[in-house]
Amino acid sequence: MKKVVSILLVLLMVTSLFGCASKTAAPAAETLTGKGDGFGGEVTVTVTKEGDKITKVEIDAPNETQGIGTKAVDELPAKIVEANSAEVDVVAGATYTSNGIIYAVKNALDPAANPYPAPKEEKPAAEKPAAExxxxxxxxxxxxxxxxxxxxxxxxxxxxxxxxxxxxxxxxxxxxxxxxxxxxxxxxxxxxxxxxxxxxxxxxxxxxxxxxxxxxxxxxxxxxxxxxxxxxxxxxxxxxxxxxxxxxxxxxxxxxxxxxxxxxxxxxxxxxxxxxxxxxxxxxxxxxxxxxxxxxxxxxxxxxxxxxxxxxxxxxxxxxxxxxxxxxxxxxxxxxxxxxxxxxxxxxxxxxxxxxxxxxxxxxxxxxxxxxxxxxxxxxxxxxxxxxxxxxxxxxxxxxxxxxxxxxxxxxxxxxxxxxxxxxxxxxxxxxxxxxxxxxxxxxxxxxxxxxxxxx
Incomplete structure (x- = not known):
């Protein structure tokens, strides 16, 4: 009888171990912040990531124009989450606010490559002067x-x-x-x-x-x-x-x-x-x-x-x-x-x-x-x-x-x-x-x- 009980215990332990091994621990959520320059001034974003996936983007842009710049504030978070990237199109009619938000997300994700404030040589290509x-x-x-x-x-x-x-x-x-x-x-x-x-x-x-x-x-x-x-x-x-x-x-x-x-x-x-x-x-x-x-x-x-x-x-x-x-x-x-x-x-x-x-x-x-x-x-x-x-x-x-x-x-x-x-x-x-x-x-x-x- 003791032998049977011992075998059952061993089987339960093995089953338990396999069960634990089959479950992958969910990646811990990571919160990152970044900054950029919108039309009205500084914008701040909070980006939540779980592993390699962007799950949430929150934007604080108090100085952007109501009804124009705020369109970008309202629409870009969903676009960035869906694309799992900051490489998204700007919101029509709110180009400058959009670019500021997009840069802020990039600053949050990789501040070394996208420092804030951005040095002059890092301006978007369209804004660079022709040297000659x-x-x-x-x-x-x-x-x-x-x-x-x-x-x-x-x-x-x-x-x-x-x-x-x-x-x-x-x-x-x-x-x-x-x-x-x-x-x-x-x-x-x-x-x-x-x-x-x-x-x-x-x-x-x-x-x-x-x-x-x-x-x-x-x-x-x-x-x-x-x-x-x-x-x-x-x-x-x-x-x-x-x-x-x-x-x-x-x-x-x-x-x-x-x-x-x-x-x-x-x-x-x-x-x-x-x-x-x-x-x-x-x-x-x-x-x-x-x-x-x-x-x-x-x-x-x-x-x-x-x-x-x-x-x-x-x-x-x-x-x-x-x-x-x-x-x-x-x-x-x-x-x-x-x-x-x-x-x-x-x-x-x-x-x-x-x-x-x-x-x-x-x-x-x-x-x-x-x-x-x-x-x-x-x-x-x-x-x-x-x-x-x-x-x-x-x-x-x-x-x-x-x-x-x-x-x-x-x-x-x-x-x-x-x-x-x-x-x-x-x-x-x-x-x-x-x-x-x-x-x-x-x-x-x-x-x-x-x-x-x-x-x-």
Whole structure:
């Protein structure tokens, strides 16, 4: 009997040991903190990890703009947890807050590789200055302008071997001028937006995503791979911008250029730029010239910046009674700031580019046409017919621009708004604007905020 009991005890012990061996201890939770710089100032994150898995991200960003920067605070934690990485896309309309949060998470996960505060040489590539770029001198800013040009020439028809693509290239320049008409500040960017379709002419591009401009893409644009001088687009355009400072429009237009090939008809051919700029600059020159032609007087401006935001959400799939459409809506703003960061003046516009296709995927819009912005179209836009206050888009935008003068970015982004309907979710709800602005303004607030962040 004792022998039987002994055997049973041994079996129980062995079973118990196997049971323990089959259970893997759960990794202990680890809490890490990190910091980054958002639009409004320092942001702090707390990252919880269990082993190699990020399980929770908490963000403390008390100075970010309500309704804009706070979108990033609300949306990024879930994205980072889902991706198990800080390598996620920024939240549309909240680029600077997003980048600050993303950097803070990287700082938490690997502070040695991502120190805070980040040393100057660790800035994102798009913010690095082109080392060889010469820069002229100019006086104080007394005028500023917004110039642009729009092309759909690179749109592609559907063929037996390829699907259709609607492409809108919107080139923009925000420029400050001194009393002698010399360029005192210039910021150029391009929204190169592609709307792709499948063989059934259904949109395959992400309609909900904000399209990044060339400067926003930075090194991700990928020009350096094909560059004979080993420089990205953002580096080359910054060299060209720096060269313009201190020059008049006539001096800029008279710069000697050379045609490299059909796609590069106007490459700079002056000693100051031959080692730093191999891109064709004709479209950029035109945008700067238009900024001068449209320039407005401004008082107390210390710097000028450009803000850009692009969406393709209004593009349409082919349907029984609907022809396919690639629609690219690019919001833009040239904003001048005073020394204390208040708006000295702002110019806002919208390029609503519609690229039409037939049912077979052939582009029916005129590829060679000169497309206009809403401000250029003026009364031709036709909003007055549906306006409850009898005002066109350009009139309402001018009223909104005037309201911003003298206000801080926080005051502008903190404007009290109301939802009129699903298409008008942020209509101004303050006495100064209720009789003059009934359009939704969140996109315009966002580009003014970005312009302020880019101002120089």
């Amino acid at each position: 770029a010469p820069k002229g001198e100019a006086g104080s800013i007394v005028k500023f302008g917004l110039g642009q040009n729009i092309s759909i020439a690179k749109s592609k028809d559907a063929t037996a071997d390829a699907t259709a693509v609607g492409q809108a290239d919107v080139t923009m320049a925000a420029v400050g001028f001194d009393a002698d008409g010399k360029v005192a500040s210039v910021y150029i960017d391009v929204a190169q937006t592609k709307v792709a379709f499948d063989k059934d002419m259904k949109v395959t591009s992400d309609k909900a995503a904000e399209v990044k401009s060339k400067k926003d893409l930075g090194a991700d644009y990928g020009m350096v791979k094909a560059s004979s001088i080993g420089k990205e687009w953002f580096e080359q355009i910054e060299a060209y911008e720096n060269w313009m400072v201190g020059k008049t429009i006539e001096e800029i237009k008279s710069m000697k250029v050379v045609a490299r090939d059909e796609s590069h008809p106007a490459v700079p051919d002056v000693p100051e730029l031959t080692s730093s700029v191999t891109i064709s600059v004709d479209a950029y020159m035109e945008a700067v010239e238009e900024a001068w032609a449209n320039a407005e007087e401004v008082a107390g401006a210390e710097k000028v910046g450009l803000g850009v935001e692009t969406h393709i959400g209004s593009s349409k799939d082919k349907a029984a009674d609907v022809l396919p459409l690639a629609q690219v809506d690019t919001y833009m703003s040239a904003t001048a700031l005073t020394a204390d960061g208040k708006v000295a003046g702002t110019i806002i516009d919208n390029a609503q580019v519609k690229i039409k296709f037939d049912e077979k995927g052939v582009v029916t819009s005129d590829r060679a046409a000169e497309y206009q912005t809403k401000k250029e179209i003026k009364e031709g836009y036709g909003m007055v017919k549906a306006s409850s206050i009898g005002k066109e888009w350009f009139e309402q935008m001018e009223a909104f621009e005037e309201w911003m003068v003298g206000k801080s970015i926080a005051e502008i982004t903190g404007l009290t708004v109301k939802q009129r309907d699903d298409n008008h979710k942020a209509v101004p709800d303050v006495p100064e604007l209720t009789s003059s602005v009934t359009i939704t303004v969140e996109g315009y607030q966002a580009v003014v905020e970005e312009a302020a962040a880019n101002a120089r």
